[in-house]
Amino acid sequence: AQRVTQPEKLLSVFKGAPVELKCNYSYSGSPELFWYVQYSRQRLQLLLRHISRESIKGFTADLNKGETSFHLKKPFAQEEDSAMYYCALSDDYKLSFGAGTTVTVRA
Amino acid sequence: GAGVSQSPSNKVTEKGKDVELRCDPISGHTALYWYRQSLGQGLEFLIYFQGNSAPDKSGLPSDRFSAERTGGSVSTLTIQRTQQEDSAVYLCASSLGSATAYNEQFFGPGTRLTVL
Numbered sequence: 079a080q081r082v083t084q085p086e087k088l089l090s091v092f093k094g095a096p097v098e099l100k101c102n103y104s105y106s107g108s109p110e111l112f113w114y115v116q117y118s119r120q121r122l123q124l125l126l127r128h129i130s131r132e133s134i135k136g137f138t139a140d141l142n143k144g145e146t147s148f149h150l151k152k153p154f155a156q157e158e159d160s161a162m163y164y165c166a167l168s169d170d171y172k173l174s175f176g177a178g179t180t181v182t183v184r185a
Numbered sequence: 186g187a188g189v190s191q192s193p194s195n196k197v198t199e200k201g202k203d204v205e206l207r208c209d210p211i212s213g214h215t216a217l218y219w220y221r222q223s224l225g226q227g228l229e230f231l232i233y234f235q236g237n238s239a240p241d242k243s244g245l246p247s248d249r250f251s252a253e254r255t256g257g258s259v260s261t262l263t264i265q266r267t268q269q270e271d272s273a274v275y276l277c278a279s280s281l282g283s284a285t286a287y288n289e290q291f292f293g294p295g296t297r298l299t300v301l
Contacts, residue, residue, distance in 0.1 A: 084227075121188070122228075122276065122292040129287070164227065171216065171235070171283045172244070173290065175228040 081105075082167050084176035091155050092184050099150040099179050101139075101165030110168040111148040113139055114175070117161045125150075125163070135159070155183045187211070189293035191277050197299045198267055206262040206296045210279030217260050218290060219252060222274040231275075234260065235283055267300045274298070 083102045091097045103109055113125040126134045128141045128148060139150045148165060160183045165176040190209040198204050210217050219231040230244040234254040245251070249267075254260040264271055274297050278290040 121294055124289050127289075166228075171218075171233055172230045172241070173218075173220075173228075174230065175220075177227040 082165050082174050082176040084163075084165055084179050086179045087177065088180050088182070090182045090184060093157055094154050097152050097155040097159070097181065097183070099163050099165075099181065101148045101150065101176060103146050103148065103165075103167050105146075105167060105169070109141070109143075109148075111139075111141060112166045112168065112173070113137070113148075113150050114164040114166055115161050116164070122164070155181075157183045157185060159183050189277055189279050189291055191275075191293040191296050193296060194294065195297045195299075197301065199301050200269060201266055203263065203265045204267055204298065206264075206275050206277075206298070208260045208262070208277030208279075208293060210258065210260070210277070211291055212258075214279035214281055214291075215257065216280045216283055216288070216290075217254055218278045218280075219260070219262050220276045220278065221246075222276055222295065224273075228276065231262070264298075267298075269300050272298055272300045 081104045085100050111128045114122050115125040116122045137152045139148050141148050162178050162180050164178045166173045192207045215236045217234045220228045222228050232252045233241040249265045252262045274295040276295045277293040280288045280290045282288050
C-alpha cells in the first residue's frame with residue numbers, strides 16, 4: 079500500500095520569501111511522484127512530475143529516496159502562487175494524493 | 186479543444202435518494218478516473234476505466250456506489266441511497282493512456298454533492 083503525507087495543512091508566507099511544501103511518501107517500489115495545484119475557482123492541474131526534472135513557475139521538487147520525500151520549493155513566492163497544492167504518487171494508474179497544503183502568499 | 190466536463194456542477198439531494206453524476210472525458214482519452222474530494226481529506230481514488238478492460242472498482246467505498254462508461258467515452262457515477270457522509274466534490278479525470286509518469290491526468294471541474 080502506498081501513502082502520501084503532507085504535514086502542513088496551511089502555509090502562509092510573504093511575497094518574495096522562499097516557500098517549501100513538504101511531502102513524504104511510503105511505497106514499496108520505484109515511486110512516480112507529482113505535484114498538483116488547484117487555484118481558486120480553477121480545476122486541479124498538474125504542476126510538475128519528478129521524472130521530468132522540470133521547473134514550472136519557478137517551482138522545483140527533488141525526489142529524495144533516502145528520506146522518502148518530494149518537497150516542493152520556490153525561492154521567491156509570488157501572490158499568484160496562493161493555491162491548494164497536492165502531492166501525489168502514482169501506483170501504475172491510480173494516483174494517491176496527500177491531504178493538501180493551502181498556501182497563502184501575502185503582499 | 187474542450188477539457189473534461191462534468192454535470193451537474195452542484196447537486197443537493199435528500200438522504201436516501203439516488204444521484205447520478207456525469208463525466209465527459211477529453212476526446213480520444215482512453216483512460217477515465219473518478220476521485221472524491223472530501224473536506225480536509227484530500228482526494229480519494231474511486232474507480233478507473235481503461236478502454237474495454239474491466240474497470241478497477243477497488244476504491245468504491247460501498248456497494249451503494251457504481252459507475253459505468255458507455256462506448257468508451259461518457260461515464261456516469263451513481264450513488265444509491267445517499268448518506269450525509271457522501272457529501273463531497275466528485276472529480277473526474279481522463280488521460281491518453283494508463284497513468285504512467287508521462288500520462289498526465291486532466292481533471293474536470295467537479296460536481297459538488299450535498300446530502301441533506
